[in-house]
Amino acid sequence: MPAQAPKPARAPEPTQEVEPAHEALLRLVRDTHRGKPATEPVLVICRWCGATEFTVGDTECFCIGCCLPLGVGNGEEHGFPGQYPWRLEAGDTPIPACAAQRCCCHDGHAEFELALATTPGPDHRPRTLTIALHCPQDHSLHLYLSNAHLTPR
Ligand SMILES: [Zn+2]
Numbered sequence: 001m002p003a004q005a006p007k008p009a010r011a012p013e014p015t016q017e018v019e020p021a022h023e024a025l026l027r028l029v030r031d032t033h034r035g036k037p038a039t040e041p042v043l044v045i046c047r048w049c050g051a052t053e054f055t056v057g058d059t060e061c062f063c064i065g066c067c068l069p070l071g072v073g074n075g076e077e078h079g080f081p082g083q084y085p086w087r088l089e090a091g092d093t094p095i096p097a098c099a100a101q102r103c104c105c106h107d108g109h110a111e112f113e114l115a116l117a118t119t120p121g122p123d124h125r126p127r128t129l130t131i132a133l134h135c136p137q138d139h140s141l142h143l144y145l146s147n148a149h150l151t152p153r
């Protein structure tokens with residue numbers, strides 16, 4: 001074990017809370033994405049403009065700040081950072097409350113925060129993808145993709 005600098009003992013700051021809604025969102029991804037081993041779920045932040053809310057379509061999510069696609073369904077060099085191109089296959093779960101091309105929550109809101117996790121294959125390229133949605137207006141949670149299969153191309 002390499003030596004580590006001792007950390008000062010400190011009580012957790014009561015004000016240093018993780019936002020409960022984000023915790024619930026991450027937990028939904030973690031509980032759904034039972035691939036083994038899966039990466040820890042992460043909140044999605046647009047790599048281009050830093051926005052944290054997205055509109056959600058059939059097989060793609062678009063940043064509300066810069067309108068660029070996240071790269072869910074058709075990732076080339078844009079999209080998830082470090083992503084290898086893949087083809088998205090059907091997941092376990094159909095997209096909920098999704099009218100035609102744009103997802104809305106039950107109250108009709110169409111902008112969501114996202115959390116996702118992937119499972120790497122033997123070559124470390126992602127093989128499954130789970131994405132959950134959080135409506136920041138009413139805090140409802142939705143599953144967008146559940147263990148959807150990714151075929152490297
Ligand atoms: Zn953006």
Ligand SMILES: [Zn+2]
Binds near residue numbers: 106108135137139140
């Ligand atoms: Zn809503």
